Amino acid sequence: MTDTTSVPNGWVCLYPQDSSLTENNSVSEDNRAIDQTVTTSLDNRGLAYADGFFTTMGVIDGSILWSDYHYQRLVSHAEALQLNINSKKLLTVLQLYAQQLEQGMLKLVVTRAAQDVRGYGYTPSTSGSNCEIWLKATAIRVSTALQLSLPDGSLVPIQPNASAICLSSQIACLPPSLAGLKSLNRLDNVLASGELQQIKSEPLATQLASTLSEGLLRDMSGQWVEGTMSNVFYQLAEAPLSESKTTSSIHKDDENYLTIGQWYTPSMAQSGVAGVMRQVIINALSTTQYPVIIRSLQNEDLPELTQLFFCNALRGIMPMSSLTLLSGDVVDLKSV
Secondary structure, three states: OOOOOOOOOOEEEEEOOOHHHOOOOOOOOOOOOOOOEOOOOOOOHHHHHOOEEEEEEEEEOOEEOOHHHHHHHHHHHHHHOOOOOOHHHHHHHHHHHHHHHOOEEEEEEEEEOOOOOOOOOOOOOOHHHOEEEEEEEEOOOOOOOOEEEOOOOOEEEEOOOEEEEEEEEEEOOOOOOOOEOOEOOOHHHHHHHHHHHHHHHOOOOHHHHHHEEEEEEEEOOOOEEEEOOOEEEEEEOOOOOHHHHHOOOOOOOOOOOOOOOOOEEOOOOOOOEOOHHHHHHHHHOOOOOOOOEEOOEOHHHHHHEEEEEEEEOOOEEEEEEEEEOOOOOEEEOOOO
C-alpha cells in the first residue's frame, strides 16, 4: 500500500471503493483509501435501521490511541453483526489517515450494504454480509496536558475534577448478542445527552452548572450503568476501601491513583457500551492488588460512593468531585 492518503474534508467512503477491505478479497499493493468525499443513499441501512456500528479514535503524533483495542472492536463487532470486513487491512488504512491527520479524531462508521430482500431482512450469505465503510477525520486538539501512568506503563489523559448528576433518562436493556456493542442505535444516549444539556442551561445552582460535565444513566432494570458518552468506575465506603477513604489526598499525577482501594465498574451484559478505555483500565489493573470487579451499581450504593470517574477513549479519565442524586441530594466525592 502506497502512503499517499490525504486527510479528507468531510466523510469519505473507504468501501466499496477499496475492495481489499472485505475478507473475500486479497490485499493488493495498489489498493489504497479513496480521499474524495462521496454521498450515500437514503436507503443506506445504517440510516434506515441503524444496521451497523461505529468507533471513535483519538490521534496524537500521527498514531491511533489504543489501536489494538479498536482493532478488537472491529473484529468483535463484525462477527456479532455478521459483516464482512478485513479488519487488519482496515486498521492499516486508518493508520495512514492518522499519520496525515497528526492530531485529532477519526470516526469510522460501518453499515450493512443494500439487500435484495425488502425491509429489515438480510440474506445470511456473502452478499448479505457486504458493507459500506465510512470515515471522517477531524483536526482537533486531544488533551494531553495531564497524564496518568497506568500500572502497565502506558499513559492515559486525566481531566480536571468536575461534577456529575443522575439523569432521569434511561437506556435500553438488550439481548446478549447486542449488549455492549457500539451500534448505530444510540437514541437513548441522544435523549439522555439532551437532558444533560438542558440541565446545564438552566439557571439552577450556578456552581453546579459551571462544573457539570457528565450524567449517570440507569438502564430499564434500574441499575446505574454508564455516562451519556462514557463508562463509569467507582469505589465504595467499605472494606477493603478504608485505607483509600482515609488517604488525605491523591494527586492526578500519582501513579497510585488507580491502585489504591477497590474499583468497580458495572457489567455491560445487558446494556451500555463496552468502551475501549474501560477495557484498557480493566486490563491495566488485572495484575494489581485490587483488580477491577464487575459489579452492578444500585440506588442504595450511591450515598456510599467515595470516588467515581468516567472514561472514554478520547478524554481518558474524568474524575468527579460530586454526584447529584435524583432526590437533589449531593454526594461529595474524594477530589483528586
